[in-house]
Amino acid sequence: MSTKKKNAWNVGLIAALLILLFLLEQTLPSSSMLFTVLKKGAIYALVAVSMNLLNGFTGLFSLGQAGFMLLGAYTYAILTIPMESRNSVYQYFDGGIIQFTLPIPVALIAGGIAAAVFAYLIGLPVLRLKSDYLAIATLGFAEIIRAVFQWDKLGPVTNGSNLLRNFPSFRSVVFPFVVAGICIALIVMLINSTYGRAFKAIRDDEIAAEAMGINLAHHKRLAFVISSFFAGISGGLLAMYQTTIQASMFKSAMTYEILLIVVIGGIGSVTGSCISSFLFIACSEWWLRFLDNENLYIGGFHVPFLRPGFRKVVFAVVIMAVVLFYRQGIMGTKEFSVEGIADFFKRKFSGKKEKKGGVSHE
Amino acid sequence: MSKENVLKVENVTMQFGGVIAVDNMNLEVDKGEIVSLIGPNGAGKTTAFNVITGVYAPTNGAVYYKGNKIIQNYPQGKMKKLYRGENPMTYTGQHAVAPTPDKITRLGIARTFQNIRLFKSQTVFENILIAKHMLRTSNIFTATFRLNGKEEARMRRESEELLHLMELDDVRDELATSLPYGKQRHLEIARALATKPELLLLDEPAAGMNPQETLELTQFIGRIRDEFGLTIFMIEHHMDLVMEISDRIYVLDFGKPIAEGTPEEIRNNPRVIEAYLGGAQNE
Numbered sequence A: 001m002s003t004k005k006k007n008a009w010n011v012g013l014i015a016a017l018l019i020l021l022f023l024l025e026q027t028l029p030s031s032s033m034l035f036t037v038l039k040k041g042a043i044y045a046l047v048a049v050s051m052n053l054l055n056g057f058t059g060l061f062s063l064g065q066a067g068f069m070l071l072g073a074y075t076y077a078i079l080t081i082p083m084e085s086r087n088s089v090y091q092y093f094d095g096g097i098i099q100f101t102l103p104i105p106v107a108l109i110a111g112g113i114a115a116a117v118f119a120y121l122i123g124l125p126v127l128r129l130k131s132d133y134l135a136i137a138t139l140g141f142a143e144i145i146r147a148v149f150q151w152d153k154l155g156p157v158t159n160g161s162n163l164l165r166n167f168p169s170f171r172s173v174v175f176p177f178v179v180a181g182i183c184i185a186l187i188v189m190l191i192n193s194t195y196g197r198a199f200k201a202i203r204d205d206e207i208a209a210e211a212m213g214i215n216l217a218h219h220k221r222l223a224f225v226i227s228s229f230f231a232g233i234s235g236g237l238l239a240m241y242q243t244t245i246q247a248s249m250f251k252s253a254m255t256y257e258i259l260l261i262v263v264i265g266g267i268g269s270v271t272g273s274c275i276s277s278f279l280f281i282a283c284s285e286w287w288l289r290f291l292d293n294e295n296l297y298i299g300g301f302h303v304p305f306l307r308p309g310f311r312k313v314v315f316a317v318v319i320m321a322v323v324l325f326y327r328q329g330i331m332g333t334k335e336f337s338v339e340g341i342a343d344f345f346k347r348k349f350s351g352k353k354e355k356k357g358g359v360s361h362e
Numbered sequence B: 001m002s003k004e005n006v007l008k009v010e011n012v013t014m015q016f017g018g019v020i021a022v023d024n025m026n027l028e029v030d031k032g033e034i035v036s037l038i039g040p041n042g043a044g045k046t047t048a049f050n051v052i053t054g055v056y057a058p059t060n061g062a063v064y065y066k067g068n069k070i071i072q073n074y075p076q077g078k079m080k081k082l083y084r085g086e087n088p089m090t091y092t093g094q095h096a097v098a099p100t101p102d103k104i105t106r107l108g109i110a111r112t113f114q115n116i117r118l119f120k121s122q123t124v125f126e127n128i129l130i131a132k133h134m135l136r137t138s139n140i141f142t143a144t145f146r147l148n149g150k151e152e153a154r155m156r157r158e159s160e161e162l163l164h165l166m167e168l169d170d171v172r173d174e175l176a177t178s179l180p181y182g183k184q185r186h187l188e189i190a191r192a193l194a195t196k197p198e199l200l201l202l203d204e205p206a207a208g209m210n211p212q213e214t215l216e217l218t219q220f221i222g223r224i225r226d227e228f229g230l231t232i233f234m235i236e237h238h239m240d241l242v243m244e245i246s247d248r249i250y251v252l253d254f255g256k257p258i259a260e261g262t263p264e265e266i267r268n269n270p271r272v273i274e275a276y277l278g279g280a281q282n283e
């Protein structure tokens, strides 16, 4: 299939998706769980893809995602709380010291930039570390950021450990889809560029990459900064979705959730991260909720074991199963594409069972 | 033709802890030459390559490329006391010059690896294309937004040409690691050539090849030298290949160059026969 035809297909599919979302919103009640899943799923898809850019495509095992999301979320919230609300939000800090508001898109991008700047600053020392140490250092960074943002002395800016609220949020599911969609598209374009190829080379073999003239420090830092930028934007979106934020939300458990999404979707697959993000959110927020229901009866039979928190146990088992038996995740390193589907059907109808080679890992 | 020096290794010593892997090495490679470095296992050949390409900073000594000093070091830190090599004071007090391997490659020195290091999740074509990255003029924005279309097209065209030259067309879209051994070595050479080097360092390019493949490789190395105007410095154990194409040979034993000369001279050098060739025949 030619690139032009492929692009046309993709554009068509995206348009169809947006129209479908719009129609759903017109017909279903806005309290439907489906919208919760779609909104949160889109936001998590973005942060999962940004994590995949680093962990899956550049081979840097970083666990700082929650910290960068916090930076994005706070920057967005702080810059958009309307003037008239500042006194009530910052009630303990005389209305705070920031006395202006920015438009939503500008504040979202500012959130990304704030995260990117921090990534740039910690990147130099941290990225020298080898895998496990890098993970520990970034995790530590996220924890420190969380603590610092709760610090009372910074209250005039961050509102200390109090909630930030009253900033603009979105109601339509189309908004997070469009923002996350644009960001993911940008990441995909980067991955397919000559820089993306360099990232993958570093992931495959650092020594060989360096021998090919690729400056390791520079490229690792680029990947780290860009990944953090998009994590920051997703943090801003999350703030909009939650309508209130607090530094204590951004625990390392959040990073693990995102890591899980990346692993289940397939390390090194963008579409895998997206699909698994929606599945994960749907399970945790919706489909597996019944597991927490102590008084579930099926035809008079009291289902045993169920109690609040049981969902988490099931989750843990699923994770272990994935890690033990299905390490490639849903997509491996492959991508879901129009072309792939077309091929699939062609093969089905021409009766050829042979699988085309293309499994790209050992 | 007047000789133009491309590579000069001067008093280079590489000491790991208490082990001296390269011991006061001095050698020169001139433009257009094919020079071989031979020696028994563990003689320090690969270590010498690693010093020249910036993987290790030497413990002592200097390296020049086309007359410019590109690497220099002297025993520092805990090596100050540990150092057992020669000329400990020659470079002391001068600036240490220790570029990373990517800088060396960008100067025009490319290499292959003894234990093949291909990008394993990438296809044959992509392996070559990656090496073109260092010749880019685009930045991350122009590359992401595809404003570098011309450059991208050029990178791809040149990679295709190399693919063709190395006779890898038919496996273009195969995974690099799925190729047979000999082809993987070819691909490593193609990838090194993609960086447009002037000096090519080959670390045992014929390792694991059968005699027929070795013969083809011999002709091939001569051909790329002429076609790309290369200077070639290589490590090799296959004596037929070495004797056939080398202009000059250096022999290394226990980190020390023990002989230098034309293939004819080396063949008849009693020290070499004792240290290496004799041993090789007994194997």
Ligand SMILES: Nc1ncnc2c1ncn2[C@@H]1O[C@H](COP(=O)(O)OP(=O)(O)OP(=O)(O)O)[C@@H](O)[C@H]1O
Binding pocket: B016, B019, B020, B021, B039, B040, B041, B042, B043, B044, B045, B046, B047, B048, B114
């Ligand atoms: N990073 C290192 N740390 C410690 N010792 C090393 C290191 N690299 C090489 N050596 C030692 O240096 C010596 C020379 O090794 P080198 O790999 O250079 O030999 P070689 O001549 O390439 O041998 P071969 O023909 O087997 O490839 C060996 O004794 C090796 O153990």
Ligand SMILES: [Mg+2]
Binding pocket: B045, B046, B047, B114
């Ligand atoms: Mg060696």
